[in-house]
Amino acid sequence: MACGGDEPAAPPQARESEPEVAVRPASPPPAPVEPERLPAPPQPDLAEKVVPAPPDVATRKIATAPRSHTVRPGETLMSIAAAHYQGDRSQYRKIFEANRDVLSDPDNIRTGLTLTIP
Numbered sequence: 001m002a003c004g005g006d007e008p009a010a011p012p013q014a015r016e017s018e019p020e021v022a023v024r025p026a027s028p029p030p031a032p033v034e035p036e037r038l039p040a041p042p043q044p045d046l047a048e049k050v051v052p053a054p055p056d057v058a059t060r061k062i063a064t065a066p067r068s069h070t071v072r073p074g075e076t077l078m079s080i081a082a083a084h085y086q087g088d089r090s091q092y093r094k095i096f097e098a099n100r101d102v103l104s105d106p107d108n109i110r111t112g113l114t115l116t117i118p
Contacts, residue, residue: 066098069084070112070114075109077096080115094118095117098116098118102115103115
């Protein structure tokens with residue numbers, strides 16, 4: 001077989017015909033719908049109602065009144081400190097210092113004695 005082109009070209013192979021599909025024209029996209037705009041609720045005028053605290057009140061520490069504790073049998077300053085300072089037994093020194101007028105030794109407290117808890 002020569003490549004020179006002397007031979008007639010073979011007819012294309014016949015393909016089985018595919019069923020025709022009807023193509024519909026595309027419909028235009030729906031028009032955008034504007035959301036309903038509701039009026040904003042009225043805002044309270046807070047500027048008139050809020051009164052700032054004076055500077056000395058805002059920075060001042062709140063003073064707490066000292067509490068008292070009456071010593072029960074078997075208690076120590078450490079156990080009293082743990083009861084009043086969220087388990088921190090080391091705060092017994094604060095209690096001792098606040099009660100120097102009635103205590104001379106932190107290890108010697110009497111039942112029935114009323115102590116100030118700072």
